[in-house]
Amino acid sequence: MPANAVSKTRVHLFSGFLGVGKTTALKSLMAQKDPAEKWVIIVNEFGEIGIDGAVLSDNGIPVAEIAGGCLCCVAGPQMAGTVAKMLRDNQPHRLMIEASGLAHAASVIDELKAKPLGDSLEVGAVFTVVDPRQFVNDDYAAQLLYKDQVGVADVLVASKTDLCDEATLHAFRQRAAKLFPPKALVAEVANAQLDIAWLETPVVSKSRYRIKALPDLDIGFQSQGFTFDAGLNFDGERLTHFFNELPQMCQGLVRAKGVFQVLGTWVWLNWVDGQWGANQVSWRRDSRFELIAQSFDADQIEARLQAALE
CATH class of the missing domain: 3.40.50.300 (P-loop containing nucleotide triphosphate hydrolases)
Incomplete structure (x- = not known):
């Protein structure tokens, strides 16, 4: 060479x-x-x-x-x-x-x-x-x-x-x-x-980040985002438990959404108006999750997401 x-x-x-x-x-x-x-x-x-x-x-x-x-x-x-x-x-x-x-x-x-x-x-x-x-x-x-x-x-x-x-x-x-x-x-x-x-243009995100643009909400809401390397897979059942229990981990949950690699495929999970749904998506860079609520413990959220990894 x-x-x-x-x-x-x-x-x-x-x-x-x-x-x-x-x-x-x-x-x-x-x-x-x-x-x-x-x-x-x-x-x-x-x-x-x-x-x-x-x-x-x-x-x-x-x-x-x-x-x-x-x-x-x-x-x-x-x-x-x-x-x-x-x-x-x-x-x-x-x-x-x-x-x-x-x-x-x-x-x-x-x-x-x-x-x-x-x-x-x-x-x-x-x-x-x-x-x-x-x-x-x-x-x-x-x-x-x-x-x-x-x-x-x-x-x-x-x-x-x-x-x-x-x-x-x-x-x-x-x-x-x-x-x-x-x-x-x-x-x-x-x-x-x-x-x-x-x-x-950089394509690697920080592991934890603040959401740049919040929706039009009253003062007093928190926002946080988390990313995980594209080489990491999430367990689908653990992710389901995470989303089901998310309203109990947050006070005044307004929005939660994420793109996760599960069994080699990429899925979009979206929580809004008290329920969540899932779809396949084309994103391939990293798994990531964002939420907006009145208050929550970001360390607890991150720990639960880490626990959902395979």
């Missing part, structure tokens, strides 16, 4: 619905790249003809194409082989993957983290590009694929803002601020022009 080779390649996934500007976003980063840093690019096209790959292959950065719409389904085995070959042939510092607009981003992240790829890759900030006009549309928000792409993002990029009126942008900001888990960065750009510094 050459002296300048890196032990692990940092991989960034670029996700987003059809036509939002992912290729343009990637080109904007390529134009800012440090010449000393070696990149490779993998483009996942929906059709059989590689248009995006052709657009990106004009500046000396190696580009590979995978046809078939969904990296994690039709093209899954092909992705693993393509990634392995790109790493072996180029020994890059960064791997940029532009996913098809129909790709399930969370499943792609799972495959990048799993062996054997996970031995060579470090998953860096995940980017999802959205059109604010779609983002604020309830029909889009209800689609599982769209929710998956938004949910897995560390950096949420609102593109085409020059085509949006102020009411749409205001609605976008309000919805983006309420996303759970919260995004490391929410950016608004015109024509999908990204800042290369965003590649270094």
